[in-house]
Amino acid sequence: NVAFTLSNVSKTYSNGTIALQDLNLTVKDGEFVSLLGPSGCGKSTVLRLVAGLGQMSTGQLEWGDAFRHKLAFVFQEAALMPWATVEDNVRLPLKLAGMSKPLVKQAIAEALALVDLQGFEKSYPRELSGGMKMRVSIARSLVTHPDMLLMDEPFGALDEMTRSRLNSDLLNLWQQKLWTVVFVTHNIYEAVYLSNRVVVMAARPGRVVADIPIDAPYPRE
Numbered sequence: 001n002v003a004f005t006l007s008n009v010s011k012t013y014s015n016g017t018i019a020l021q022d023l024n025l026t027v028k029d030g031e032f033v034s035l036l037g038p039s040g041c042g043k044s045t046v047l048r049l050v051a052g053l054g055q056m057s058t059g060q061l062e063w064g065d066a067f068r069h070k071l072a073f074v075f076q077e078a079a080l081m082p083w084a085t086v087e088d089n090v091r092l093p094l095k096l097a098g099m100s101k102p103l104v105k106q107a108i109a110e111a112l113a114l115v116d117l118q119g120f121e122k123s124y125p126r127e128l129s130g131g132m133k134m135r136v137s138i139a140r141s142l143v144t145h146p147d148m149l150l151m152d153e154p155f156g157a158l159d160e161m162t163r164s165r166l167n168s169d170l171l172n173l174w175q176q177k178l179w180t181v182v183f184v185t186h187n188i189y190e191a192v193y194l195s196n197r198v199v200v201m202a203a204r205p206g207r208v209v210a211d212i213p214i215d216a217p218y219p220r221e
């Protein structure tokens with residue numbers, strides 16, 4: 001099943017920068033795809049267009065018929081509210097959605113369990129390591145039960161040890177949940193380790209130059 005298709009997409013920013021030219025990409029439901037390429041090749045632009053943040057100059061985005069496309073975005077910065085506890089940070093998207101109290105409580109507990117942060121409900125971001133803050137940020141994305149995660153270099157600001165740990169945790173999570181994931185990185189090891197497909201992009205103009213299936217060691221479809 002198709003999650004989405006970008007057809008002949010170009011994006012020129014208002015300052016004249018041609019970020020993407022004639023890009024075609026189809027992502028399937030349940031696929032873990034990495035967008036790999038040097039800084040400036042348009043990876044974030046692709047994610048933002050899929051998320052509906054900003055308009056493409058030409059081309060189109062189409063969603064698969066059977067795909068619910070409830071999205072969650074995970075950024076490089078954990079971007080937590082420093083004055084709020086871990087559970088209040090994770091609660092935010094639910095508050096915006098107007099969910100009932102007991103359900104909210106359960107949803108927060110589930111999301112924190114997924115990222116292994118039980119017991120930190122009442123902690124403040126300043127009391128947590130960089131990796132833990134990123135886990136909170138991921139929990140906040142998962143709490144609404146998205147069908148697709150758009151991750152823009154989520155671990156780029158973390159040290160190597162923390163990054164490998166989070167990579168293996170993310171892979172575990174994905175194997176349990178099988179969301180569709182589009183993961184932006186300029187780290188080839190991370191791309192190959194995590195994804196079952198690596199889409200390589202090049203810059204000036206941003207475009208797809210290779211699309212490589214990875215022989216994943218886990219069962220698919």
Ligand code: ADP
Pocket residue numbers: 012013014015054055
């Ligand atoms: P658009 O052409 O889609 O309207 P804008 O040029 O208005 O986009 O910029 C949108 C946002 O991206 C602004 O908040 C701007 O500060 C930010 N931005 C501008 N230049 C860059 C850049 N080179 N890289 C990343 N973000 C940028």
Ligand code: ADP
Pocket residue numbers: 013014015017018019037038039040041042043044045046206
């Ligand atoms: P990547 O994520 O691969 O680093 P981006 O999608 O952020 O690439 O950027 C692609 C190109 O578009 C770069 O040349 C960048 O400077 C430019 N760019 C990104 N956002 C904006 C913006 N809002 N306004 C103007 N130029 C932008």
